[in-house]
Amino acid sequence: MPVGPGNDTGSDALVSGTLSRLTINPEGTVDGFVLTDGTLVRLPPHLGSQLAALVRSGERVTVAGERRFDDEIHARVVRNDGTGASLSDQPPAPVAPVPAMLRGVNLARLSVSGVVRRVTHAPRGEPDGVMLDGGAIVKLTVPAARQFGALLAPGERVAAIGYGTRNAYGEALQATAFGAPGHVVNLYDDVVR
Incomplete structure (x- = not known):
């Protein structure tokens, strides 16, 4: 679509x-x-x-x-x-799912800020994150991204806090808080910023 x-x-x-x-x-x-x-x-x-x-x-x-x-x-x-x-692209070999208690165990709390270089999209075309000028990738759920339509545009300054990974290939996080620098909003009631 x-x-x-x-x-x-x-x-x-x-x-x-x-x-x-x-x-x-x-x-x-x-x-x-x-x-x-x-x-x-x-x-x-x-x-x-x-x-x-x-x-x-x-x-x-x-x-x-x-x-x-x-x-x-x-x-x-x-x-x-x-x-x-x-x-x-071939389907992956079947593997046992990760037990629920181990999901996310290797994720670290990260915070990033910068200028939006590009907006990323979910399979149906809805915005679901941004790539920043410093290379960081911020993922949002589609409903969360809808809250920040004006900020999800190249050239806008944003900040995010969440859980993710920083490694040799870059930095990416799933945002638990997002917004303009100095005005970051919690995306979930049960997550401490």
Whole structure:
């Protein structure tokens, strides 16, 4: 479902470019990358370690996938143009689910602030987070993102507190509080800021 004028969603895409950086989810797993032209390429997190082994910042890649938004692609195949090696989106092997008491055990309390570089989207096109100028990724639930529509735009200054990961690939958190710097609002009643 398109989100605003000019968005071409659901069409096949074939793009080539130079990898700027890998992206991670709040659990610290690589889940995509950004090309130097700003294109965001998403992959399922179960392919993260394969992607990290396949490509490095500065290398040229070709991506075949589905265009979700003007500059966001869900990859089906990623090829390292220099080595010819590639990976394709295949369902993960079945694994036992993480016990409820262990979910989130490796997450750290983080706080970030900066200027919104881009807005990220959920599969149906709703905003669900931002990437900041310093590289941090802030994830929001879709209902929480709706509360902050005016702040979810490139160039806006935002701050967030939440739980996530900081590792060699960057920093990402699931926000429990979000807003303009100095005016951060708790998103959940039962979470201490």
